[in-house]
Amino acid sequence: MSGPGLTLGRGLIDTDGGRHRDAVLAAPDGRLELALAEAVRVTPGPVRVPPAVRHRVLAACLERVGDYEEPDAALVAALSRGDADLVALAVREALLGPTLALVVRCANPVCAELCDVDLELADLLPDTREPEPEWFVAEAEGVGRVVLRPVTGADDEALEGVPGSPATRTGALMAAVVRAVDVGGDAVPLPDPDAWWALPAPLRTAALVALGRRPLAPTTALQVGCPACRAVNEVRFDPIVLLGRELQAGAGRLLLETHCLAFHYGWSEDAVLDLPRDRRWTYLALLRAQLTGQPLETAVGHG
Ligand SMILES: [Zn+2]
Structure with missing residues (x-):
């Protein structure tokens, strides 16, 4: 099973000058979630992910870029920074949904309030209908x-x-x-x-x-007004760090979910990790309904 597709701004340019802009993500299953959570070791505070690690991570996320099947880290390294961020945000959406909730501390020292910033990933994406110029x-x-x-x-x-x-x-x-x-x-x-x-x-x-x-790239720096003091804060995020951080936060829960499904259905860990997140959650909802005597129909069809 493949993941969703996306159109890169620049894409890969082969030796004949041909463009490869249509990318297909790997299946957004539990295996990818675990691999990403482990690859991007994110600690609290500012984090820098070395380029070689970024390329390995993104290669694991991609099933295809144009004519290139299962691109390796070397091929992914040829993507522009903007396209790499685009892939990371698409993976983020496939695994965790289209809404991003950031918590930002106001930079005004007198205020220093925490404020919630809700972002729709779609609003951050560049228009890639037209390819970026090669030069x-x-x-x-x-x-x-x-x-x-x-x-x-x-x-x-x-x-x-x-x-x-x-x-x-x-x-x-x-x-x-x-x-x-x-x-x-x-x-x-x-x-x-x-x-x-x-x-x-x-x-x-x-x-x-x-x-x-000029390069086509998602918006990763935003101005956010503080609701408490009205100061304008500059918020910057690195899509790969964000993804790693979010997946690590959920890694413990993924193990718990895997345990529940493996225990009750008798499935192997491999079989559970092959499931995409929404399918895993549907089975968990069915299990909960079954174990609490609710009608099973209440567990399906609610996403
Ligand atoms: Zn403030």
């Missing part, structure tokens, strides 16, 4: 232009091995994503990270703005 052109008037592509997971993974200051890392990233620079002459590639910093400042700014705004 973006960033222009600084009277200075020149830069042709560049969005940042991929592979870029992030390569950056892990780059020591040094944020400036060195920015140079390395830009040397990877810039295809050509044209400053009043021929379009040439960036030979090395230092060449990025040698570009005129307005051109660097234009390129960074394009990189921040």
Whole structure:
């Protein structure tokens, strides 16, 4: 059984320039829930999931991307950051539903109230009916232009091995994503990270703005008004961290549910974990009705 499908903004681009944007998720069963909860070890406080782990996790979530069946971590690394977040949110919706409830502490130190933020995942998604351009052109008037592509997971993974200051890392990233620079002459590639910093400042700014705004990506930073003091709080979330955190919170319950179904029906752990969450819950509702003498019909058809 497959999971739901989604359309990626950029998708995978093969060596012939063909696009692969139609993705199909793996079945959202208990096995995937457990695998994700274990893969994304999330602790309280700020969390960073290393790119290699992200790619392994997302590969487990994908059954197909275009012509690529069961993509591995290396293939997933070729997805843009925006597409990777899109997959993570689609998995989140398939496993846990379309509404996201975040709890945010107000940043105003005098207030520091907790407020609930309810989000519909659908409202966060970009319009991917039209494919993202393969290359973006960033222009600084009277200075020149830069042709560049969005940042991929592979870029992030390569950056892990780059020591040094944020400036060195920015140079390395830009040397990877810039295809050509044209400053009043021929379009040439960036030979090395230092060449990025040698570009005129307005051109660097234009390129960074394009990189921040042009790629199709879900909204993961929001402004939320505090209901207590009316301060505006910036809320940022990482879809993979969020998914890991939510699934870990439910991992204990998943074991309990598996135990109940295995015990009463005599099914193996494997058989129970093969069930998608809604099916598992329907059986649990049936079991509860049976054990408490309620009509079984009350247990089905209520989602
Ligand atoms: Zn407040």
